[in-house]
Amino acid sequence: MLNQTPTAKSTLKALLYLAPLLVLTAVFILWPLLNAFLISLYTKYNYYTGHVGALGWANFGYLWHDPTFHLAARNTLLLVLVAVPVSVALALAIALGINQIPRLADFFQTVYFLPFVTSTVAIGLVWNWIFRLDGGLLNRLLSLLHIPAIDWLNDPHYSLGALIIVCIWQGLGFNIILFLAGLNHIDHRFARAAELDGASDWQRFTNVTWPLLMPITILVIVNTSITNFKVFDQVYALFHGAAGPGDADLTLMVYLYQKFYVENQMAVAAACGVVLFLCVSVLTLITVGYFHHRQRQLGGR
Amino acid sequence: MRVTLKNITLAYDQQPPILTNFDCQIPDGQLTALLGPSGSGKSTLLNLIAGLLTPNAGQIIFDQTDVTATDSRHRNIGMVFQDYALYPHLTVRDNIGFPLKMAHVKKAARYQRVAELAELVQVTDQLSKFPQELSGGQQQRVAIARALAKQPNLLLLDEPLSSLDATLREELRGVIRQIQRTTGVTTVLVTHDQEDALQVADQIMVLANGRLQQVGSGGDLYQHPTNLTVAQFIGRPRINVVPLGLLPAEFKSLLPTTTQATTLGIRSEAIRLATADRHRLTATVIQQIQLGRDVQTHLQTALGPLVSTAIPTTTATTLAITLAPTGCTLFAADGHSLVGGDRDA
Numbered sequence: 001m002l003n004q005t006p007t008a009k010s011t012l013k014a015l016l017y018l019a020p021l022l023v024l025t026a027v028f029i030l031w032p033l034l035n036a037f038l039i040s041l042y043t044k045y046n047y048y049t050g051h052v053g054a055l056g057w058a059n060f061g062y063l064w065h066d067p068t069f070h071l072a073a074r075n076t077l078l079l080v081l082v083a084v085p086v087s088v089a090l091a092l093a094i095a096l097g098i099n100q101i102p103r104l105a106d107f108f109q110t111v112y113f114l115p116f117v118t119s120t121v122a123i124g125l126v127w128n129w130i131f132r133l134d135g136g137l138l139n140r141l142l143s144l145l146h147i148p149a150i151d152w153l154n155d156p157h158y159s160l161g162a163l164i165i166v167c168i169w170q171g172l173g174f175n176i177i178l179f180l181a182g183l184n185h186i187d188h189r190f191a192r193a194a195e196l197d198g199a200s201d202w203q204r205f206t207n208v209t210w211p212l213l214m215p216i217t218i219l220v221i222v223n224t225s226i227t228n229f230k231v232f233d234q235v236y237a238l239f240h241g242a243a244g245p246g247d248a249d250l251t252l253m254v255y256l257y258q259k260f261y262v263e264n265q266m267a268v269a270a271a272c273g274v275v276l277f278l279c280v281s282v283l284t285l286i287t288v289g290y291f292h293h294r295q296r297q298l299g300g301r
Numbered sequence: 302m303r304v305t306l307k308n309i310t311l312a313y314d315q316q317p318p319i320l321t322n323f324d325c326q327i328p329d330g331q332l333t334a335l336l337g338p339s340g341s342g343k344s345t346l347l348n349l350i351a352g353l354l355t356p357n358a359g360q361i362i363f364d365q366t367d368v369t370a371t372d373s374r375h376r377n378i379g380m381v382f383q384d385y386a387l388y389p390h391l392t393v394r395d396n397i398g399f400p401l402k403m404a405h406v407k408k409a410a411r412y413q414r415v416a417e418l419a420e421l422v423q424v425t426d427q428l429s430k431f432p433q434e435l436s437g438g439q440q441q442r443v444a445i446a447r448a449l450a451k452q453p454n455l456l457l458l459d460e461p462l463s464s465l466d467a468t469l470r471e472e473l474r475g476v477i478r479q480i481q482r483t484t485g486v487t488t489v490l491v492t493h494d495q496e497d498a499l500q501v502a503d504q505i506m507v508l509a510n511g512r513l514q515q516v517g518s519g520g521d522l523y524q525h526p527t528n529l530t531v532a533q534f535i536g537r538p539r540i541n542v543v544p545l546g547l548l549p550a551e552f553k554s555l556l557p558t559t560t561q562a563t564t565l566g567i568r569s570e571a572i573r574l575a576t577a578d579r580h581r582l583t584a585t586v587i588q589q590i591q592l593g594r595d596v597q598t599h600l601q602t603a604l605g606p607l608v609s610t611a612i613p614t615t616t617a618t619t620l621a622i623t624l625a626p627t628g629c630t631l632f633a634a635d636g637h638s639l640v641g642g643d644r645d646a
Contacts, residue, residue, distance in 0.1 A: 189386040192353055195373045196380045197400040198451060207402070211390040 039270035047266040059271035069272065071247055072255035079164055079251065080228045087168045087224050088217065091175030096205075098176070099183050109180065113173035120170075124237020127166050128153065131238075153238065156248035163249045166234050171227055175220050182216030183209070215294060222287045226280050232257060252276050302364055302454040302487050303329040304350060309359035311345060319345050320511050323359070332481045332488045334502035336495060338534065341508040343491045347459050350489065352376050363454065376455075379448030379486075383460040385440045387432035393419075393443050394428040400451040418446040421480060438469040445480060456481070456488040462497055474500050495535055507531050529636040532566050538597060541567040543604040545631070552580060555626045559639050562631035566638075569597070571628025572609035575621040584622045589614060 004010075015022070039045070040060070044053025063069045098108050115123065130137045131152035139149040152162040186209060194204045210217075232253035235243060243250040243258070252272060260269035304327040312318035319342045327333050327350075335343040348354040349361060352373035361369045368376055379400075387396050394415055395402075401411045419425045422442040424435075432440055441461060448456055458477065462470045478501050481488045492498055498505045499519040507514040507522060507530075515527045519535075526532035532540045545565050556565070575581045584600040584607070591614070598612040600622065612620065631639045 187386070189382060189384065190388060192373075193380070193382065193386040193388075194399075194403075196351060196353075196378055197447070198374045198377075198403040199399075200374070200403075203403050207399070208388060212388075214390075 036270045036273050039267055040274045042267045042270075045267045047264065059267045060275075062268055063271055063275065068247070068250070069255060072250045072252050075160060075248070075250055076229060076231070076252045078160065079167065079231060080225055083164050083167045083171075083228050084221060084224045086164075087171050087175060088220055090168065091172055091220065092179050092213075092217070094172070095176045095179035095183060098180060105180075109177060112176045115170045116173040120233040121237050123166070123170060124234065127162075127238060131162050154245050156244070156246040159239075159244040159248045163231070163234060163238060163244070166238060167228055167231055170234065171224055175224060178216055178220050178223075179213070182213050185216075186212045215291065218287055218290055222283055225283055229276060229279055303327065304455065304487070304489075305360075305362040306346075306349070307360040307362065309349065309356045309361070311349065311354065311356050318357075318511070320349075320356075323511070323513065325506060325513050325516075327487065327489055328504070329487055330485050331503040332478070332490060332501060334498035334505045335489060335491045335508055336498040336505050336534075337493065337508035339493055342511040343493075343508045344459060346508070347457050347489060347491045350455070351378055351380055351457055377451065377453050378455045378457060379451065379453035380457040381441070381444045381448045381459065381461045383463055385432070385444040387440055387443055387447070389432055391431075392428065393424060393430055393432065393435070396432065396443055397446045397450055399447060404451060414450065415446075418449055421449070421483065422446045422476065436469075437465050438473060441465065441473055442476065445477070449480070449484065449486070453486065456486045458488065458490045460491055460493070462492065463494070470497070477501055495537070507534060509534065525638070526566075526630065527638055529564065529566065529632045529638070532630060532632070532638065536568065538569050538608045538610070540630075541569065541572070541607045543567065543607075547604050549582070549603075552582075552624060555580065555624065556629060556631060557639075559631060561633040562639050563634045564632040566630040566632060567607070567624060568628035569608050569610040571611070571625040572600070572607055572622055573611045573625060574613075575623040577623070580623045581621045582623065584620050586615065586618055586620060 041055045041057070042052045043056050043058040045051070094108075094112065098105050101108075133139065133149055133151045133154070136149075136152070138152065143149065150158050152158050190208050190212065191204060194208045199207060230253050231251050235249050235251060235254050238244075239249060243254045252275070256269045256272045256276070259265045259272060306323060306325050309320050309323040310318055311320045323342075323346075325346075335346060337343045345354065349356055352368070352371060356369065359369070360367055363376070388399065391399065394412065397415045397418055398406075398411045401414060406414070415428070416425070419428055422445055424439055424442050424446065427435060427439055427443070432443065435443065445458075445461070461477070462473055465473060474497060477488075477490070490497065490501060502519075504516060504518060505522060506516045509530045514534075515522060515531045517525075522531060522535045526535065529542070533542070543565050545562055548565060582602055582604070584602040587599040587601055587606075589599075589612075590597045595610045596612065596614055598609045600607045600609060600620070602622070607622075609622070612622070633639055
């Protein structure tokens with residue numbers, strides 16, 4: 001019934017139906033999340049006995065003064081700041097290209113999407129070979145351009161670059177798919193109207209396609225940023241469990257991993273997790289804010 | 302600007318051609334309506350003129366210039382689409398100014414022109430709004446203003462009224478008429494609704510089955526249809542069509558004598574109550590419907606079912622009716638009209 005208003009009884013009934021999923025969510029998502037927050041506040045904490053000495057901000061203070069954390073934060077930010085714009089721009093350009101050739105679109109979509117569904121370990125192996133100093137594909141290509149070979153994976157100057165290349169490459173397929181979906185969503189009438197209104201191809205892109213593609217672009221940017229903030233497995237696979245030469249590829253997630261599993265500093269790891277969580281949350285909030293603004297503007301709803 | 306279409310042929314892959322060797326001419330400075338049922342090729346024709354479709358053969362000529370191979374964006378055409386196609390991310394002001402922005406007109410000059418156009422289509426108080434905040438009629442006004450912004454040589458309106466309700470249609474017809482008169486721009490209006498065409502156009506081109514059936518004023522089309530297709534398409538209720546063989550001999554003396562005629566078309570207002578003793582036909586009243594000012598009477602006669610609008614409300618079940626010769630047109634077996642529409646006969 002359309003005019004039914006929720007009552008205490010109907011709400012209870014609904015909750016009962018939802019209970020299985022709610023319980024699972026609470027146990028496996030909400031509780032660990034809450035726990036991570038709590039652990040980040042434990043000082044003098046013994047993970048094995050569960051003994052908590054005191055509550056406080058000491059773990060965050062530790063992070064604030066830890067040069068390794070600074071390095072991890074700097075690497076992660078650099079990764080996000082380089083990989084995200086390049087990945088988004090590249091994905092948009094490729095999507096626009098694919099959109100022009102409907103016949104081969106399916107083939108290219110599949111090709112670009114493959115990295116996204118391939119195991120990171122396999123990808124790590126392949127890229128290990130591509131990046132090899134002698135006989136690696138990349139260095140062979142560079143030698144064709146008369147650029148001396150680079151030891152991508154062992155030279156601390158280049159190893160972060162190598163990681164960024166892998167991250168861009170891996171995320172590209174998904175972003176292309178999103179952009180293609182966005183492009184298909186734009187009504188062809190607008191392109192026709194713009195052409196009759198005298199817009200050149202470039203004007204049509206900047207004045208019509210690009211603004212109408214903005215929501216999907218924001219989605220892609222945020223999604224790519226979040227993915228790149230959390231880079232871990234690529235590092236693990238590329239550098240065989242290490243954080244690259246001289247910690248050059250130490251990201252926040254790798255830092256967290258090392259603190260937790262290697263150094264047994266659970267509370268510091270949890271605090272690092274909270275910092276990462278805040279970064280991602282701020283990004284998400286900005287996006288949500290943008291969409292609200294946009295929707296008000298466009299729909300008045 | 303005069304538009305000439307010469308020998309146009311258009312076909313899509315593996316389909317029968319939509320237009321074959323099509324010729325027509327759209328006169329300068331007038332409002333021409335392309336009227337036809339759906340599938341008649343009228344929107345195709347408009348897209349050809351706009352340059353959104355390229356003909357397989359033939360020429361499109363604007364005044365003396367052949368534009369067949371010219372891009373849409375260089376043809377200087379304003380077009381209004383059926384569903385407006387206003388840019389959703391731009392305000393009404395920027396929508397109207399869009400063609401000017403594309404032509405790199407400075408902002409001040411652009412907004413000056415937008416203000417004039419907004420005045421013309423009466424949307425001045427809506428300029429800061431987004432298209433979604435406007436009603437259908439307002440959106441259509443904005444679309445017309447946008448189409449006029451760059452002072453096009455030709456204004457194309459593709460079914461501009463078909464998604465509006467009756468009251469708004471009536472109002473927008475007036476707007477279109479008045480704007481065309483004010484600006485004097487050569488205008489082509491595509492519609493499937495004869496009332497749009499009859500109320501707005503200087504001349505009407507009737508299209509059916511990919512052919513130009515007749516060109517003329519609303520009066521011409523109604524009184525002197527060149528063929529049965531036009532006769533059946535123009536006028537409501539539809540013209541009554543009866544095989545000539547069923548007509549009693551005494552009626553034939555009312556009509557001009559021809560040997561080729563096989564079909565008689567009788568306008569509804571030509572079927573009247575019989576007053577004289579001669580030329581009488583017995584009719585059974587099936588139904589009477591009051592449609593505003595008119596009364597439609599559905600009759601069953603020896604000629605088959607007929608519809609009349611000249612019979613006053615009655616309670617009788619059987620009537621004696623007659624035919625007024627002025628509302629009758631004879632058609633040959635191939636559909637051409639023999640009397641009345643003498644142009645093509």
